[in-house]
Amino acid sequence: MASTERREEALSRQRIVDAAVELLDVAGEGGLTFRALSARLRTGPGAIYWHVANKNELLVAATDAVLAGATGTDTVEDRPEDAIRTVALGVFDAIDKHPWIGTQLARSPAQPALLQIFERIGQRIQALGVPGEAQFTSASALLNYILGVGGQNAANARTQPPGTDRTAFLATESAAWKNLDPDEYPFIRNVAGQLRDHDDRAQFLAGVDLILAGIANLNPRGRTRR
Amino acid sequence: MASTERREEALSRQRIVDAAVELLDVAGEGGLTFRALSARLRTGPGAIYWHVANKNELLVAATDAVLAGATGTDTVEDRPEDAIRTVALGVFDAIDKHPWIGTQLARSPAQPALLQIFERIGQRIQALGVPGEAQFTSASALLNYILGVGGQNAANARTQPPGTDRTAFLATESAAWKNLDPDEYPFIRNVAGQLRDHDDRAQFLAGVDLILAGIANLNPRGRTRR
DNA sequence: ACCTGAACACCGTTCAAGT
DNA sequence: ACCTGAACACCGTTCAAGT
DSSP: OOSSSOOOOOOOHHHHHHHHHHHHHHGGGGGOOOHHHHHHHSSSSHHTTTOOOOOHHHHHHHHHHHHHTTOOOOOTSOOOOHHHHHHHHHHHHHHOHHHHHHHHHHTTTTTTHHHHHHHHHHHHHHTTOHHHHHHHHHHHHHHHHHHHHHHHHHHHHHHHHHOOHHHHHHHHHHHHHHSOOTTOHHHHHHHHHHHOOOHHHHHHHHHHHHHHHHHHHHHOOOSSOO | GGGGGGOOOOOOOOHHHHHHHHHHHHHHHGGGHHHHHHHHHHSOOHHHHHTOHHHHHHHHHHHHHHHTTTTTTOTTSSSSSHHHHHHHHHHHHHHHHTTHHHHHHHTOOOHHHHHHHHHHHHHHHHTOOOHHHHHHHHHHHHEEEEEEHHEEEEEEHSSTTTTTHHHHHHHHHHHHTTTTTTTTTTTHHHHHHHHHOOHHHHHHHHHHHHHHHHHHHHHHTOOOOO
């Protein structure tokens, strides 16, 4: 049995980033600490700095590591709208699983994973026949919407202890909306019921579809392509 | 002249929040510190805790203070689409002026100012004749898009030293896009020129219009109302 | 080349003590 | 009731010293 004894692996950027992702997942955004991380890796805090420049670089790398495989595989045969929905849902689901990504994507603009997502969306926008000048705007609108939803989901996740029942949370929130002043918040009171019963993921997709419909409207060929 | 001597005003929540806003504006998100804030208010750090529970509450209050007057005045005669554009631009401009708001809005979900913005948008969605079930989704899509753009703008502002020339920044970024691998990033290379010349505010509005067009598409009365 | 861990310069927050 | 400021329990980051 002595031969199966746990071997000490050498420290590496890869191991550090993996451990950071685990720590963020179990302990939340506040849980990633150089002390906690080095304890987990059985080393001193200073050792990490040999492989990673600082905490921000570590967060960027952790986000990229998670997002890299999350945006789905390109299937050239897909209709462009469906390919866009796939990418969007990939980001949505990744943030749902790792809420700290949502915060990080809203913090670091040059995040490489973001560039790749933007490229994927843009190629499909192009395939949709959107006129040249409107392509940049259309792809940006989609990306910004996706990031906005991600940020809000991350914020919601942060207020709840991890693993809180989502139904209970929505019920509480919905009840609070119903108690708002009817003169000041008639609309919100009105949709409070929809908040309780709504499906986050479906609503996210509906928003994507709203933007896609707006984009189809730009297309000189109209929206009845193929 | 002795009578015009600076009088020591009593500490108050109001004065604390005002000072926090000033500090955030001049020193950025990292500049708001209980020590820096108390020094500015000529008191000790502990004194602030008598008026404000903690730093998060202070950030929420500071964001609300800035956003309160920023979303424009309701003009009942406006066409609903224009009223929505006004609210959206109000938020956009507020974040442009105080980038730290963009980060904060993506962090705290129950932010009261957000509720008011959501209400304003929702009322106009209703006025547009959007069917009941789609109202919540439509208003959410608009809000999430607005927050997404705000978050990205805040992130961009954070990477630049305050007061950096925007044109120079876009030129650098655009040049970087042009240097990307043509096989991996054909779309981004293609729109790099548009990045350099684009107007943030106009592009933001174009995105709002995309969503509004998608919403009009839902409307059984069609988009030729009135 | 890579790791160790004490030390530095900060934080947010608390709290006994004052007025 | 409100303010003071030292003290506590943390941070991220650095760096001399080790192997």
